[in-house]
Amino acid sequence: MITLDFNGSEPVNWLIAAILVAMPIVQFWLISRNTTLTVGRKRLRLLLNGLLWLVLVGYVLQIHWKTTSVATHVLVAADDVPASYVRQLKDSLGVSRSFTVADLKESRFDAGKFDSVTVVGQAIEPPVLSQLAGPVLQWIPYYAPDQMQTIGWKGVVWKGELQKVVGGIQSSRKQILKINYAGQTLDSLELHEGFNAFALQFPAFSQGRTATELVLGGKTIDTVRFFTRATRPLSYQFVLDNPDFESKTLADWLGQKGNSVQLTTTVSKDVSNSLAINQARGTSKKLNPDILITDPANAANPLIKKAVADGKSVLFINFTNPETETRVINQALSSNWKVRKVSNETSIAVGKDLNALPYRLANPVNQIAVAHYPVAVQKNVGKIGVSLLSETYPLKLSGDSVAYERSWNTILAQLQPSFKNNIQVEAPLVKGERGVIRFNAFSAKPARVRIGRDFAEVTHSPINDLSADVPYLFSQTGWQSVQDSVEVYVSEPGSTLIKSRLVSQYIQAHSKYQTLAGAVRQQAGPDGRTARTLESRLPDWVWLLAFLLCFTALWVEPKFV
Secondary structure, X not given: OEEOOOXXXXXXXXXXXXXXXXXXXXXXXXXHHOOOXXXXXXXXXXXXXXXXXXXXXXXXXXXXXXXXXXXXXXXEEOOOOOHHHHHHHHXXXXXXXXXXXXXXXXXXXXXXXXXXXXXXXXXXXXXHHHHHOOOEEEEEOOOOOOOEEEXXXXXEEEOOOEEEEXXXXXXXXOEEEXXXXXXXXXXXEEEOOEEEEEEEEEEXXXXXXXEEEEEEOOEEEEEEEEEEEOOOOOEEEEEEOOOOHHHHHHHHHHHHOOOEXXXXXXEEOOEEEEEEEOOOOOOOOOOXXXXXXXXXXXXXXXXXXXXHHOOOEEEEOOOOOHHHHHXXXXXXXXXXXXXXXXXOOXXXXXXXXXXXXXXXEOOOOOEEEEXXXXXXXXXXXXXXXEEOXXXXXXXXXXXXXXXXXXXXXXXXXXXXXXXXXXXXXXXXEEOOOEEEEEEEOOOOOOOEEEEOOEEEEOEEOOOOOOOEEEEEEOOOOEEEEEOOOEEEXXXXXXXXXXXXXXXXHHHHHHHHHOOOOOEEEEEEOOOOOEEEEEEEEOOHHHHHHHHHHHHHHHHHHHHOO
């Protein structure tokens, strides 16, 4: 079926149409008035001008036509895709033919014979993918059971910051996924059979290069490498009415970690007593704390209210009646804590030798829950944390210092203040791929950044002068230095996950920049088979040749008298 393009909404199109209608009339009038031409010459000249007019009309209206035929579809499977899976896909997609990567390498496959190709799997090299440039491409990834499908984490973190590893995996059965460091489990979760989206998180407690193992069912399936930056020691202040063994144990532990700690106890009205840990001699007793730890009774204390108004972090511990005490906190600090009783017992177990009050915290939009613990943090001007843990010092007394440190490191990671000179990297970085290193809250504005032995240009944010991005194509693997103070890890492009990313990027680029002679649309035919509707137009070179022939004939005709 032949159709024409004419857009009547454009006034210029009507002007062109009027010129085209008037042109043959003017030509006929001029030729008929020419008395020097014979009747035969007049007829020939009218024929040539009419032919030129038809070519001009066809070019302006862009004649095109549509044809319908059965679409040809084929599968191309990677070498690691089982034949049974390929047969299953062929049956479900109604495809009769399939090829392997080996067929492409040995030139036994001609992509030009097919309208569309479905690529199955990701173990396909870019030179092989380039042979599929002609037809429409689709991609179906293949992952073996218990194989990681997606994964990501922070490539650079501060010491004490919460590291989060997120991804997806197809589990063959019900089993445990955990992340280990030096034989110790940092976090874990139970997977069900089928696809699982997971998120594992833990505070970064090491310093410098760090490698943790992702373990599924007792087998290491991936290594998570990141760089931990050293932080300045933080300052903590305890504001308590009555000192207790829980807060004293926590203060001692914080002091052992090199932090400055001050315990402020109210002795009587307007009289308080202070005890300092790791505070330099000769310094003022007035501390500017990063984090304050107190009990609910001190929610209206001017010191606590000022700290929240100044953007500091406050953690409330030692709850006895959460329903009443959270209302006191809400009234004093304009927070929106809500709790619900979940048991009639005096306490509930949340881990080995670790108990909590029988309440559960609601989860509003501005609240972040601390995984595995009845603790949460709300962000207003400052950070307000609430811990429903009963007592943690029994862990210390029982000799389980690892569990005690893991608990408090996880809780305090959500309350850490913002640091300057932040460097953010989305890992994993891959050799041969362009990654982005983001700088934030930097006091200086460098024009270039040193990465390994190379220098990369810095693109500063037009909104925030203190933020910048550094796109960089990594050409080497292993640990690469950034500004001589931070390192990032660059992986080999050989893992299944990285191959998946490369194939996905190629398919997207192919779909975006694909140029076909006509637009192809697939639809169901009358017999249920997939049909294609091909919309075709004359190429530009045909129109150019037609115009040249017509003008040449009109130029040559007067020469023959």
